[in-house]
Amino acid sequence: MSVVHIKIENHDYEVDSSMTVLQAARSCGYNIPSLCSWKNGRCSLASCRVCLVAVKGENRLVPSCAYPVREGLEVFINDPTAVEARRTSVELLLSNHSLNCQACSKNGQCELLEVSRIVGARQDMYAGEKTETTLDNLAPGLVRDTSKCILCGRCIETCKADQGLGILGFEKRGFKTIVGPSENRSFKDVPCIQCGQCVNACPTGALMEHSEIDKLDQAFAEGKIVIVQTAPAVRAAIAEEFGEKIGTSGTGKMVAALHRLGFYRVFDTNFGADLTIMEEANEWVHRLSSKAPSPMITSCSPGWINYIEFYYPQLLSHLSSCKSPHQMMGAIIKSYYAEKHHIDRSKICVVSIMPCIAKKYENKRDANTVDGLKDVDIVLTTRELAKLIRRAGISWKKLPDEKFDDDLIGEYSGAGVIFGVTGGVMEAAIRTAYHILTNEELEPIEFTPVRGFKGIKSAELNIKGEHYQIAVASGMKNAKVLLEEIQNGTSPYDFIEIMGCPGGCINGGGQPYVKELFLPNEDDDILETYISKRAHVLYEEDVNKEVRRSHLNPDIIRLYRDFLKEPGSHLAHKLLHTSYNSKREKYPVLEEK
Ligand code: SF4
Ligand code: SF4
Ligand code: SF4
Ligand code: FES
Structure with missing residues (x-):
């Protein structure tokens, strides 16, 4: 392992040179929130933008989950622009979300709510039109409710990486984008093995088991x-x-x-x-x-x-x-x-x-x-x-x-x-x-x-x-x-x-x-x-x-x-x-x- 010397909030640290800023910050005791990054603090999509930080010499905020450390890097998590940007990112996600938390099985374990609390998200900041949604509860094992999906892609990555399958993907484009099996079919109509690894990966209630309580x-x-x-x-x-x-x-x-x-x-x-x-x-x-x-x-x-x-x-x-x-x-x-x-x-x-x-x-x-x-x-x-x-x-x-x-x-x-x-x-x-x-x-x-x-x-x-x-x-x-x-x-x-x-x-x-x-x-x-x-x-x-x-x-x-x-x-x-x-x-x- 080779190490590099970085500063976080003007404090000196030595970290593994192969880390992202998110990984490095966590190893040094800084809890940057994240949603689309999963398992190892790395992320290929960097879509949620809730992990934005300021970096000296960059004229824009960077997603810490996708930004590699390097010798002499200086990171600012508590920079006012970064703090505000993280809050805005979460508020934008919430603006296109069903938010019926009282009836959601993920309530109590929902990462979106947890991250909302951390960044101090305000209510109804960007109210407006919402993407058309799908509720698929026809399969014995899984339920998919796209009204709770934040398009993080963790389920897609998990199905591919762990099972070598590609059951899930992004469907449609732009504002209409949803995540699901191809052509938005039901889980019961695709060769999904119902393993539920994607359910474990989902940070929200968009993928859940079919409850038999x-x-x-x-x-x-x-x-x-x-x-x-x-x-x-x-x-x-x-x-x-x-x-x-x-x-x-x-x-x-x-x-x-x-x-x-x-x-x-x-x-x-x-x-x-x-x-x-x-x-x-x-x-x-x-x-x-x-x-x-x-x-x-x-x-x-x-x-x-x-x-x-x-x-x-x-x-x-x-x-x-x-x-x-x-x-x-x-x-x-x-x-x-x-x-x-x-x-x-x-x-x-x-x-x-x-x-x-x-x-x-x-x-x-x-x-x-x-x-x-x-x-x-x-x-x-x-x-x-x-x-x-x-x-x-x-x-x-x-x-x-x-x-x-x-x-x-x-x-x-x-x-x-x-x-x-x-x-x-x-x-x-x-x-x-x-x-x-x-x-x-x-x-x-x-x-x-x-x-x-x-x-x-x-x-x-x-x-x-x-x-x-x-x-x-x-x-x-x-x-x-x-x-x-x-x-x-x-x-x-x-x-x-x-x-x-x-x-x-x-x-x-x-x-x-x-x-x-x-x-x-x-x-x-x-x-x-x-x-x-x-x-x-x-x-x-x-x-x-x-x-x-x-x-x-x-x-x-x-x-x-x-x-x-x-x-x-x-x-x-x-x-x-x-x-x-x-x-x-x-x-x-x-x-x-
Ligand atoms: S996924 Fe989270 S934020 Fe969305 S309805 Fe369920 S508990 Fe609430
Ligand atoms: S249940 Fe398993 S096979 Fe089906 S979509 Fe999820 S990860 Fe893929
Ligand atoms: S279903 Fe869950 S894991 Fe998949 S993209 Fe939506 S929120 Fe992310
Ligand atoms: S966690 Fe970094 S962009 Fe989503």
């Missing part, structure tokens, strides 16, 4: 037996919604809150993850000795499933047929659990609390139904759960730590917990596959080559002299590399894990907004570390679990003994496996890719 209220009102399950990644982030530091485990308080919200039973999707491992590891071992297409690819991430159905349907036979853990859990609650407790399965409402928006889409797939009943009835995101807790007046800080309900399917292993982070499904599967192939236990239990946040990780697995090549990818840009290898016949792998969101479920599209990334932040290393801090919560829980292998979970052992009989049995297939279909016919434009 009303459906939950209705289920309670109808007297349903409402059973809730929570995915592993939820506990790794929910505490952030209540002001706790990133990396704080919220397991005990989350369970306590769910008990107080009136759910009949509070279960952990980790049981479903253990079940997935039982089925998936067995499926892989069977495939090794059969003519089934290799490599087998995991199937628990619905954003990834959408991707392969849209873009690589010719490779669908490589997918494991396993349902995702929460769907398996729902199917078991409405069969085994209902039967053992003599509950009418049609009276059960299964609610999944997920870090994911694509699971709202997955839940509506016809194949995730058994004997006419959906496995899962309602999917809420981590953010929606936080809203429920606030709405009920529950004080997070005063909640005790409580345990998941121990009722037939309440036990889970450490292997189930690490499902929430990239590489976790592979690591969990290896623990059980090793046992199936050798009748012994893998030691040491950790398989670290699949940990960490590289886009693609690969390793060789040695099981009693047999060598297997494995790979892990998260984010569709990385998945594409592995799929192209399979397509070209050059894939060296036997088993691949793919997760739709970069870093896995801990960074899912339904997780709490990491506001420190967008707003002036106090903690400079937060960008590099927030995913690993959340991952740490899961790895810690794994280490502290007495049972760390799915096949040793006593509730799983009893489920197979008393009900399913064995992995891959006829009943297991009926309840726990599914099928996939090409979506290409629906979107012929993809043929040209």
Whole structure:
């Protein structure tokens, strides 16, 4: 790293020469507001102009997010012209904004409002004509309301950079410009994988998840037996919604809150993850000795499933047929659990609390139904759960730590917990596959080559002299590399894990907004570390679990003994496996890719 010497407000600083003025100022403790710049204090568009500063020798104000530092640079943030210009920029954005904050789900976490407060924006300064707007709420996962869009382009950049897709773009020109899928189509009519990464990127309420809180209220009102399950990644982030530091485990308080919200039973999707491992590891071992297409690819991430159905349907036979853990859990609650407790399965409402928006889409797939009943009835995101807790007046800080309900399917292993982070499904599967192939236990239990946040990780697995090549990818840009290898016949792998969101479920599209990334932040290393801090919560829980292998979970052992009989049995297939279909016919434009 080379350094340059700069002055900010006449004070001397040494900063990395590759920084923008915005990055440099933040590293020196100056909080310049920003909106279109995201994640790393850089911005290719520099469209919002809320980060303007004065620079000695320039006869105009410059956007600090796009202006590089250099030796001897002198920056003035508190220059009266810059202060006024930043305020004007925000007031202009507000002049073309719906401002129905009381009904906006982003209220409380809206960066536009926060920046308005910082710059001291005045009311109705530039009232006038407003751009014609679109409200698209037809897709299961996402809602787009262009009346709240500030044209920052963060969603466009995220879809391209993280997923290698270009679903979103600027439509029309000048004053009529809006952001959306091409020709302003609905999300339901374009090959969007519903991952929600663009929702996490949006600083306003222009992109949001499709809320199902009303459906939950209705289920309670109808007297349903409402059973809730929570995915592993939820506990790794929910505490952030209540002001706790990133990396704080919220397991005990989350369970306590769910008990107080009136759910009949509070279960952990980790049981479903253990079940997935039982089925998936067995499926892989069977495939090794059969003519089934290799490599087998995991199937628990619905954003990834959408991707392969849209873009690589010719490779669908490589997918494991396993349902995702929460769907398996729902199917078991409405069969085994209902039967053992003599509950009418049609009276059960299964609610999944997920870090994911694509699971709202997955839940509506016809194949995730058994004997006419959906496995899962309602999917809420981590953010929606936080809203429920606030709405009920529950004080997070005063909640005790409580345990998941121990009722037939309440036990889970450490292997189930690490499902929430990239590489976790592979690591969990290896623990059980090793046992199936050798009748012994893998030691040491950790398989670290699949940990960490590289886009693609690969390793060789040695099981009693047999060598297997494995790979892990998260984010569709990385998945594409592995799929192209399979397509070209050059894939060296036997088993691949793919997760739709970069870093896995801990960074899912339904997780709490990491506001420190967008707003002036106090903690400079937060960008590099927030995913690993959340991952740490899961790895810690794994280490502290007495049972760390799915096949040793006593509730799983009893489920197979008393009900399913064995992995891959006829009943297991009926309840726990599914099928996939090409979506290409629906979107012929993809043929040209
Ligand atoms: S996006 Fe922000 S400013 Fe706009 S309506 Fe929602 S809360 Fe208000
Ligand atoms: S949900 Fe994912 S695929 Fe769809 S537009 Fe957003 S980032 Fe792109
Ligand atoms: S939808 Fe959100 S992220 Fe995308 S341009 Fe509009 S305000 Fe920015
Ligand atoms: S122009 Fe710099 S943050 Fe938007």
